[in-house]
Amino acid sequence: MAKGFTFLSETDTEVIVHLLEYYDKGNVKNAVMKTVSRLEGSYALGVICTDTPGKLYAVKEASPLILGVGAGESFFASDVTALVAYTKNAIYLDDGEFAELTPENITVFDRAGRKIEKIVTPVTWDIEAAEKGGYEHFMLKEIMEQPAAVRAAIEPRLRDGEVTIPELTLTDEELAGINKITITACGSAYYAGCAAKYALQALTGLPVETALASELRYSEPIIDSHTLLIAISQSGETADTIAAIKECKGRDARVLAIVNVVGSTIAKIADMTMYTYAGPEIAVATTKGYTTQLAALFMLAVAVGKRLGRADGEKCAALTGEIARLPRLIQNTIDMNHRIKALAKKYAASKSLFFIGRNTDWASALEGALKMKEISYIHAESYAAGELKHGTIALIEEGTPVIAVSCNERLFDKTASNIIEVKARGAKVLAIAVAGNRKIVSQADDVIYIPAVDTLFTPILAVIPMQLLAYYVAKENGCDIDKPKNLAKSVTVE
Numbered sequence: 001m002a003k004g005f006t007f008l009s010e011t012d013t014e015v016i017v018h019l020l021e022y023y024d025k026g027n028v029k030n031a032v033m034k035t036v037s038r039l040e041g042s043y044a045l046g047v048i049c050t051d052t053p054g055k056l057y058a059v060k061e062a063s064p065l066i067l068g069v070g071a072g073e074s075f076f077a078s079d080v081t082a083l084v085a086y087t088k089n090a091i092y093l094d095d096g097e098f099a100e101l102t103p104e105n106i107t108v109f110d111r112a113g114r115k116i117e118k119i120v121t122p123v124t125w126d127i128e129a130a131e132k133g134g135y136e137h138f139m140l141k142e143i144m145e146q147p148a149a150v151r152a153a154i155e156p157r158l159r160d161g162e163v164t165i166p167e168l169t170l171t172d173e174e175l176a177g178i179n180k181i182t183i184t185a186c187g188s189a190y191y192a193g194c195a196a197k198y199a200l201q202a203l204t205g206l207p208v209e210t211a212l213a214s215e216l217r218y219s220e221p222i223i224d225s226h227t228l229l230i231a232i233s234q235s236g237e238t239a240d241t242i243a244a245i246k247e248c249k250g251r252d253a254r255v256l257a258i259v260n261v262v263g264s265t266i267a268k269i270a271d272m273t274m275y276t277y278a279g280p281e282i283a284v285a286t287t288k289g290y291t292t293q294l295a296a297l298f299m300l301a302v303a304v305g306k307r308l309g310r311a312d313g314e315k316c317a318a319l320t321g322e323i324a325r326l327p328r329l330i331q332n333t334i335d336m337n338h339r340i341k342a343l344a345k346k347y348a349a350s351k352s353l354f355f356i357g358r359n360t361d362w363a364s365a366l367e368g369a370l371k372m373k374e375i376s377y378i379h380a381e382s383y384a385a386g387e388l389k390h391g392t393i394a395l396i397e398e399g400t401p402v403i404a405v406s407c408n409e410r411l412f413d414k415t416a417s418n419i420i421e422v423k424a425r426g427a428k429v430l431a432i433a434v435a436g437n438r439k440i441v442s443q444a445d446d447v448i449y450i451p452a453v454d455t456l457f458t459p460i461l462a463v464i465p466m467q468l469l470a471y472y473v474a475k476e477n478g479c480d481i482d483k484p485k486n487l488a489k490s491v492t493v494e
């Protein structure tokens, strides 16, 4: 401002534009270099100058930016799904690098302005995957794609009836030296970690802790070279998850990332990366991203348990058989779509919904509540069912909808007593239970059954009716399902 620039907004982006103008002495490339040398924080910029209309500059720091090489055209985007309609040839820029784009050419430079060679990576996603394909919303399409997406996550890792995770490159000695698993992520990816924690703990015999990435990074964590850090992220670009990984790497943790987007930042900074192969996920609310994360985590649990010799061989074989069945069981669950669509009408006018469950079911309830609130804007809370009487039950009154996830057979009676508690206070209960559980019918107002599967893996099925319920409730209420308000698909800022 002291140099005579007039600001029209209070955005940091505008500061960058003025800075560019300030440094532009007829050479845009130099102006870009000088400008970014003064920037702090994360950004991905596309710069065009009216004096050189045929040229674009692209530069990034800690935010995603991907270049597309076309025939007589060049592109840049923050997400590869935006490119697939135009080109399948991508260049992934690294931090501090910047590119000069003309229709014919893309030249990449390092921070000091020296030309560098970059590899052109083929994009395996196709255009159909990034289009709605007859569905009204991407979210519904992605829910329906889950059997195929989970199959894609599982198949490359099933060999002769055994789970193999080639990405887990720790030697037997290194694996034996691991004394703790820490799972970190944000949002739904974190809930995937919460749900899979039980399988990991049961099969590896190791203590497994889950930590929100935004908390872990500031918690002075007790993490060292004997910790296996599992970082989960669909986009691979979530700022807090990246920061948590860096914090733990600084403490010598071994980092295994579970990521969907190939070439993303998290995939690059982790020591080992397992891709989930879910294909592009366009709807802001994750569905197939979440279930493929669960599939990857369940396989990891079996593989690590087996390699450590802590999981019984027969049990591992049985669980591997269960994993192979998951795509079909997911399809069977999705086939209840019409029932859930009808039920959604009952819940669409609710002011507030409660999701309860214990153990694995609690993790599913957390994800179910998140789905409901983010796309329908209905207040939804999730509680460990046993916690209700410690306070929350005060909120239950005549007609309050409660979604009770009760798929964990061992705890069925315990959750049943919580259902009775809320019913006694007037709640209307929709239960999600495992096929064959007849007792639940007398306790709940409505029941949705998921197919029987090993209890450790029930979250991958239990979440599906809740995804559909959230979808149809949001649709009933005319919400912008694929792009809910206030939310972005990749959260690249803290």
Ligand code: F6R
Residues within 6 Å of the ligand: 186, 187, 188, 189, 190, 232, 233, 234, 235, 236, 237, 238, 241, 284, 285, 286, 287, 370, 371, 374, 489, 490, 491
């Ligand atoms: C919810 C949702 C978010 C993400 C979270 C992490 O439907 O999509 O909660 O799960 O922002 O994103 P990723 O997995 O990209 O790190």
